[in-house]
Amino acid sequence: MIIVGPLLVITGIGFLCWLLFTLAVFALxxxxxxxxxxxxxxxxxxxxxxxxxxxxxxxxxxxxxxxxLAYVPWTWLRMLIVVLYVAPATVAGYSATHGIALIAMPAPIWQTIFAVVGAIAASIAAFVRITGKTAPGPAG
Known part of the structure; x- marks a missing residue:
């Protein structure tokens, strides 16, 4: 039991992180x-x-x-739409990572550091997934 418990906790945290990065696109x-x-x-x-x-x-x-995203021709407006979708994913990534860090470590500064890193990672994952779902813009 002493060996199985930590392995299950690590597996659960890994599953939650995978779920967070997969569903970050759908936060908004x-x-x-x-x-x-x-x-x-x-x-x-x-x-x-x-x-x-x-x-x-x-x-x-x-x-x-x-x-x-598929039909707007202006790059600045497309970036604004992407930021509109990525911002809630950032908040969700921060909150989820902070919740996991509360369980895993006692020092508040390290909880915040890991939460910020998780927010950045969730933002990048959402950005890549959102920009990867759209068709390429018109040529020229």
Whole structure:
């Protein structure tokens, strides 16, 4: 048990990090879907209504972002759209890494250092995944 426990903890942390980097692209659609779903629930839509509204808003946010990246001709506007999608991924990466660091180490300065490194890594992963999903811009 003494050997299996730490291995399971390391495996769990590795899985959470993989999940974070894989889903970092969807941080903005998730936040939009969650916010609109909660809003719909509080306006009386019910449980199924708020789930439908949240899923629709999240899907629309992701689809509109991808269409905007595919059809906007100006580089500065495309970069602004990418930053709009990467910023929530940075916040999510910081929060998730800080939560993992709280479990793993007692020193607050090292928790913050690892959280910042995790935020940077999540930002880079989201940037690469978002820019890799779009079609190349028009030639010339």
């Amino acid at each position: 659609p998730f936040f939009v879907g969650l916010t609109t779903g909660i809003w719909a629930f509080h306006t009386g839509a019910g449980v199924l209504g708020c789930i439908a509204v949240g899923l629709g808003a999240a899907g629309a946010t992701f689809g509109i972002g991808q269409l905007a």
